[in-house]
Amino acid sequence: MTTVVAPSRLIEARHRSLADRMDEWTAWLSERVDRNWRPSEWQHELMLFRGDPANPLTAVRKCTVTACPTITVGRTFCSDCSRDFERLGKPDLAAFQASHQPDRNRIYGFAAICWAANGHCGRDSSTHGLCAAHYSRWKTISGRNPELEIAFWAKSQKPYAALEPCGVGGCLYQRTMINELCPDHRRQWRNHFKATGTVDGKTVRKAWARTIAPYLQAPDFSLAPLSDLARLELLYVLQRGSLRGKKLEPAPIRFAVRHLADLPSIALAGESFRLPKAGETNHSGNRGALLREIQNQLRFALEEFQGIKPTDHLVWDLTAVGVVRRDSNPKKNRRNPGTMDFGKIEVVWLRDLLMQWATDTHPVSRDIWFHYRVCVLASQTLALRPGGGRDPSMLKFTDMAAVIKSIEAMTKADGTALKSKSKAIYATKFFDFLEWGRNHDLLDDLSQKFGRHRDHNISYRDEENEEQIGKSIPESVIRQLDAHVDQLGDGMPYGPMATEDVKAMAKTFYFLLRDTGRRPYEIGSLFLDCLEKDGEDWQLIWDNHKAGRYRRRLPITQTTVDIVLTWKKRRLGMNVPEGSGEYLFPARTAESEYDHPISVDIWQFIRTWADAIPVLDSELPGPDGAPAPFERKRVFPYAFRHSYCQRHADADVPQDVLQSLMDHVSPTTTSGYYKVSLKRKREAIKAVRAHVTDRLGNPTPMTSNLAYEQRSVAVAWGNCIEPNNVKAGGAACPIRHQCAGCPSYRPDPSYLPAIEDHIRALKADREAARDAGVAQFVVNNFNDQIEAYQGVRENQKRRLEAMTPQERQEVEEAAAVLRKVRAGSKARTVTLGLPALGPPKETAE
The missing domain is CATH 1.10.443.10 (Intergrase catalytic core)
Incomplete structure (x- = not known):
């Protein structure tokens, strides 16, 4: 057997001390961090993110009040407009959204401007709508002249030029006259140097300002409070999430920054990296999930930094190896696909093959879990067989039969029955999986007896009552x-x-x-x-x-x-x-x-x-x-x-039209939406069996429905009563299905459309054979078959024309029912619930 490339053992991570490799780790992260990530939102120099509601991968949106520019998260209104809506007694929603004018002074990002000099002052307002300079002057003037009105006084004042922005990167407010910080950050700095004993100085203040976040609203977050290395680590994790299509939620990130602000390195924090306990903070579920993701992604990054791949372990984190979810509901696609323990597959060759398949084919979450479950089941089954399934060359027919039997016994996680269709999918996945291994030269030693066999079919037994008309509502x-x-x-x-x-x-x-x-x-x-x-x-x-x-x-x-x-x-x-x-x-x-x-x-x-x-x-x-x-x-x-389909089927809408109405590719799919009841099938056979003929058109009626069912086996364009072919279920025709020349051929009027289709197919094949320059005897064979089937067709038409109108209508209606039944049957048989005829079960292993 060819050695499978995928490793099947857990490789120990030989971690060298990273204390002397911090520069290498920092450089490794820097190479993988995109400075131009989300250019409309991320400001790399400031380490600041301001969410754009136009980006579908950012969980923010604009307040629905037309005049309000505030960006919010998961709400109809921003908090200010929501309070106004409540204060006004919850007026008509549409009218409020269209006409409400929010207080501009409360809108973040639109600092109120001093209204002195008729609003021409360029500085931010501070008190009573005046900037700090105008308010200081007003206090002095009003102390001397108490009766002077502030509005009258302010109009006559000279405007001041705007001050430079605050020294904290990304802050939208102006600095004070005292230092390079806005009033809010100046208060923060004063509290900081008093608490820490830091000496107040311009150089110290600038260094402190680089570690402080600006005032943040719902769509924002800043990595400034983190250490230089921690910024790179967290940014690496966030960018990896974006590559997977993960939606970015600013609020949990702001919490993570506060939680991790004191760590020199997140990846090397060890026990210092503490996850919040349940109930410790609001929305601790989302916040805890983000922290766990940060921890896991950095652990994988460290292993990759040391040359260890995520697939080198027996337990895979499916996110780390690139497995993604593909669901019609985008909300489900944001969930982690989980971890997969390949150690549960004890049969080593099967485990190695699955790991190699997952590495080479890059399956989505649903597919890899399908294959994993059936491989675990197959491993458990083979472990109980002689030899334990360890040597693939020694596996036998009965070993595969045991695996299929285990699949037939599968249940859901809650113990309830699994549908036969789902079991059949599991079996097909397993067969195709083994075939993939053989095609890629990974299973050279696997016994040919351990493979797909026609006896390894999972029967569909979910609907045992044939009288129940599908799932339709009557x-x-x-x-x-x-x-x-x-x-x-x-x-x-x-x-x-x-x-x-x-x-x-x-x-x-x-x-x-x-x-x-x-x-x-x-x-x-x-x-x-x-x-x-x-x-x-x-x-x-x-x-x-x-x-x-x-x-x-x-x-x-x-x-x-x-x-x-x-x-x-x-x-x-x-x-x-x-x-x-x-x-x-x-x-x-x-x-x-x-x-x-x-x-x-x-x-x-x-x-x-x-x-x-x-x-x-x-x-x-x-x-x-x-x-x-x-x-x-x-x-x-x-x-x-189902009712729609059943209604049209009962009205004898042709199968191809019904298939088109349902927009199905396969007629078999359409047939699953309606049922022809057992009673209708019996009546149809009763009407048709009296008009069965041989190939020359001589009447050979079946004496009973039971004879029709037991003595015949369906072929594409009629029935056959040749004993060996009947015994083999139609798979042992001695003359290769050239039925029109066989004395065992038994057509009836229900097969007329199929016979005509076959004549057209034979003519097309004859022309293709002529174009290929085949020998004349091949063309002659086609000519003879076409002539013979045309004779069968004409015999059936003459018999129909000789009937009374009432009898002809009865036969045509019965034929339509039987054709509808055959259209939905892979075997093309008309079953009456009788025991299936077929070859004896093989005993070879």
């Missing part, structure tokens, strides 16, 4: 829901939206779910221009977010159009949060993570409404003969997508 229940639609939205607030508007929006949600079959998120994210007229018909323009296909068109009825237009007219008359202007449905508040409703918002409306309806009857009778109650939990937004 039409009789939908009619009952329609009768109670006026109750939708009752007692459910939606941000500041008026009650009647909430109810109208909830109704529109329901009607669109019911009538269009779109996913809840696709309904919530509709744009205002979601309607398009095509001649006399209307189409809904929507985005298939799941498949990444946008601006899709769906034909809709005039009734649905009227519902959308009625809501749109109402919506245009409403005040909606900033950012929601282009959407048909607005977000709950301006602070919402999305600018439109998401699935959970619609789910809450539908579920709350369904639970509140007094009586909801099912189609089944109860013990007393009256209708049994319908399970309320089956009424949820996504169920209406």
Whole structure:
């Protein structure tokens, strides 16, 4: 077996004392810190960050009051405008946002200017709206002339020129006449030198000013209070987070700076680096999380500085090795993907392979965890087998069977059953993973018996009752829901939206779910221009977010159009949060993570409404003969997508049209949204089995549904009764599926479209063969097959034409049902719940 490059042992970090390597560590960090990081926000020379609300990676926003320039964090208003809103008795929100004029003197970044000399004085105001110089003069003058009015006196004064900025980098206020500091920083300096006994001097003050942060508001932070090395260390961590797409939140960073201000080096702090205890500070969760991230990222940086890679350990920090989350909800993508302990995979070759795969393929969080879980399970299973799975060349067929059996027994973390589809995904991931190892020459010694085999299939057993029509809500229940639609939205607030508007929006949600079959998120994210007229018909323009296909068109009825237009007219008359202007449905508040409703918002409306309806009857009778109650939990937004598909399937909409309406790539996917009931399948077979013929068109009817099922095996364009082929499940045709020349071939009218498709395919293949210059006997074979299948087609058409109109309609309807069943079946068989026929199980290992 080729040696796997990825290390499988925990390499001990041989830390030399870093006390004599501080210059090297500082230089290493300096090379990796970007001085031009976020140029619109970060001022490297001042070590000052002022958040820009236009940057989506910064968690700040502008106050929603139009005249207020204040930047805030996670609020509708800044603190001053919020107090004004409360003081005014919470007036109309939109009117307040549009007309309120905040007190400019209280707005940070807009220092009040002295109003002497009719406001032409260039200095900051200090007391009574006057600068310190004008106020000092006023005190002297007013002492001599008590009756002199300050306003009259101030107008007649000479203006003073503005003073230079405060000596603290980034401070927006002017220095005093006494020294190079503004009044606020001058007070801080006075307290500092009194407390420490420092001698007051210009040189000492300048050195002190370089370690002091300016006055900081919500979107700001400063690294000035940290030591020179600690600044580099923290900046390195923050920039690494930005590269991962992590949103920057200034408040926890300000806390971290205060917490770490006394450390000469954060990375080398050791026990001096103390994490805050729960409840020690407000929002200690966010602040503690940032401190832990700083600690971890610097530990990884130190190891990298010493030549140790994050992947050299058995326990990986997935953030350190570059694993990222990819979720439709951006909030989840900001979470740490966690740590992964490869030591739990005791089978060494399997562990090494997984570490190499993760190193080479750079998987996202979801994929690496999928592979890790199945590898841990496979390792635990193989450890109990003879040999413990240690030698890959000795693994057998039964070892893989044991692994698949363990996958079939998998449960969720809470112990509940895992769906068969999820188990099948785990099995497929494991097979593909081993195949990747073989293709990359990493598993040269792995036994070929330990691989994918057709017997290693996980059957789908989640829906055992074939009479239950999928997950759809029956039409009789939908009619009952329609009768109670006026109750939708009752007692459910939606941000500041008026009650009647909430109810109208909830109704529109329901009607669109019911009538269009779109996913809840696709309904919530509709744009205002979601309607398009095509001649006399209307189409809904929507985005298939799941498949990444946008601006899709769906034909809709005039009734649905009227519902959308009625809501749109109402919506245009409403005040909606900033950012929601282009959407048909607005977000709950301006602070919402999305600018439109998401699935959970619609789910809450539908579920709350369904639970509140007094009586909801099912189609089944109860013990007393009256209708049994319908399970309320089956009424949820996504169920209406199944109902939409089932409704069209019951109306015999062709499979390809139904697939297009659902916007699916595969017909198999569409077939999973509806069910043809067992009763309909039996009736269809009963109508068709009497018209089965041989290849020459001679009648060979099946005597019963059971005979049709047991004696035939489905091929692409008919049934086959050849015993060996039947026994092999259709995989042992002695003449390579040239059915039209075989006496065991049994077509019936339900296969006519498939036969015609096959004739077209044969003609295309014949032309391709001619172009390739093949021998004439190959072309002749194509000619003979085409002629034979054309004969089968004509025989079936003649039999249909000879029937009475009523009989022909019955057969055509039955054929449509059977074709719909086959379209959703990989095996193309029409199962009646009978035991599967196939080859005996292999016993070879």
